[in-house]
Amino acid sequence: MSGPARERLYFDWAATAPLRPEAKAALLEALCDDYGNASSAHAFGRHARAALQRARRTFSDSLGVARDDLFFLGNGSEANLVALDGSVSDLPRDRRHVLASAIEHPSVLEPLERAARNGAIELETLPVDRFGRVAAEELARRLRPTTGLVSVQLVNHEIGTVQPVAELAVLAHGHGALFHCDATQAAGKLDLALPELGVDLLVLSPHKFGGPRGIGVLARRAGVELGTPLSPGRQEQGVRGGTEDVATIVAAAVAWQSARAELHALAASLRELSALLVARLRELLPDVTLHSSTEYGVPGLVNCSFAELRGDWLVAALDALEVAASHGSACSTRAALPSPVLSAIGAADHSTRSLRFSMGRTTTRANVEELARRLHAAVVSLRSR
Numbered sequence: 001m002s003g004p005a006r007e008r009l010y011f012d013w014a015a016t017a018p019l020r021p022e023a024k025a026a027l028l029e030a031l032c033d034d035y036g037n038a039s040s041a042h043a044f045g046r047h048a049r050a051a052l053q054r055a056r057r058t059f060s061d062s063l064g065v066a067r068d069d070l071f072f073l074g075n076g077s078e079a080n081l082v083a084l085d086g087s088v089s090d091l092p093r094d095r096r097h098v099l100a101s102a103i104e105h106p107s108v109l110e111p112l113e114r115a116a117r118n119g120a121i122e123l124e125t126l127p128v129d130r131f132g133r134v135a136a137e138e139l140a141r142r143l144r145p146t147t148g149l150v151s152v153q154l155v156n157h158e159i160g161t162v163q164p165v166a167e168l169a170v171l172a173h174g175h176g177a178l179f180h181c182d183a184t185q186a187a188g189k190l191d192l193a194l195p196e197l198g199v200d201l202l203v204l205s206p207h208k209f210g211g212p213r214g215i216g217v218l219a220r221r222a223g224v225e226l227g228t229p230l231s232p233g234r235q236e237q238g239v240r241g242g243t244e245d246v247a248t249i250v251a252a253a254v255a256w257q258s259a260r261a262e263l264h265a266l267a268a269s270l271r272e273l274s275a276l277l278v279a280r281l282r283e284l285l286p287d288v289t290l291h292s293s294t295e296y297g298v299p300g301l302v303n304c305s306f307a308e309l310r311g312d313w314l315v316a317a318l319d320a321l322e323v324a325a326s327h328g329s330a331c332s333t334r335a336a337l338p339s340p341v342l343s344a345i346g347a348a349d350h351s352t353r354s355l356r357f358s359m360g361r362t363t364t365r366a367n368v369e370e371l372a373r374r375l376h377a378a379v380v381s382l383r384s385r
């Protein structure tokens with residue numbers, strides 16, 4: 001006879017977060033009731049348009065930009081693409097030097113690398129220290145009179161490092177360069193507003209803070225150009241034509257309001273949960289190597305590795321024990337690809353072994369205790385083979 005079902009533990013919030021109940025309710029209501037096309041001239045269209053504009057205001061007011069400077073795109077990757085393609089293609093001829101941190105997400109690095117291959121820009125990588133931080137002095141040394149753009153994320157997707165973005169943006173602006181910031185992993189965990197961060201382009205992805213998938217948010221400082229339209233049409237000021245998905249946008253705005261309201265309480269609770277997990281790992285598995293930093297890391301993310309155990313083996317062993325975790329970031333979870341982030345922080349030896357646990361608003365201390373027990377069992381079992 002089989003015993004009671006084991007509780008499934010979700011420790012992959014950095015990959016995607018469960019939909020918040022209030023966002024789900026808003027999504028369903030808008031799907032069923034706000035079905036007018038936001039471009040239509042009749043009452044159904046006006047209703048949908050008003051809902052769309054309210055959602056836009058929710059994001060633009062909180063991010064400190066005008067409504068016209070807030071764009072809804074298909075996801076965070078698409079928002080990064082639009083931001084980077086635009087800022088890069090609009091750079092003056094004598095400003096084609098671009099700096100990006102070595103640990104940016106592929107949705108930032110790939111468009112920049114492509115532009116560099118096509119000869120549109122000269123791309124230089126900004127190294128990071130052993131915690132994954134871009135030092136202000138490092139940026140200051142690399143800025144040139146020809147630097148047109150600097151791109152540094154706010155929080156890293158694999159190890160959770162928080163970058164000193166406000167300080168870096170001041171330096172970039174001092175050299176007349178634009179600053180792009182991918183804040184996808186920061187949203188819902190850190191305060192975000194363009195004026196305070198001092199950046200020119202900021203990207204969010206609502207499915208990371210309990211909104212639906214299928215939407216990305218791009219905020220720009222007034223006057224910054226965006227790239228070639230993704231699709232023809234007048235919607236989103238011509239940047240992304242096509243009938244807007246009002247329900248998804250409305251639900252994302254509801255999730256954003258909730259995430260902002262609970263930001264400080266959640267950050268405090270996630271900080272405690274991360275500390276508990278680190279303490280238990282050290283007790284139960286003393287040979288653990290930690291790659292996320294307590295000092296510089298975002299609350300709720302722990303990245304670690306274990307000698308001789310590949311990250312994808314551990315992910316599979318944990319999955320068999322009903323625990324969801326990632327090897328590296330979600331995009332590289334299914335293959336034991338070496339993590340470029342671990343290599344960049346000087347942990348290349350561990351780059352195929354990394355394991356990421358990320359937590360969110362429903363994670364409890366009991367979940368963390370149980371995770372530690374199951375991880376211990378997984379490590380012992382893999383080592384005995």
Ligand SMILES: Cc1ncc(COP(=O)(O)O)c(C=O)c1O
Pocket residue numbers: 014015075076077078080105107153155156157182184185205215216329330
């Ligand atoms: C730092 C970072 N940037 C961008 C993205 C891409 O976001 P999306 O999944 O919405 O395309 C992710 C997703 O994991 C991310 O972690």
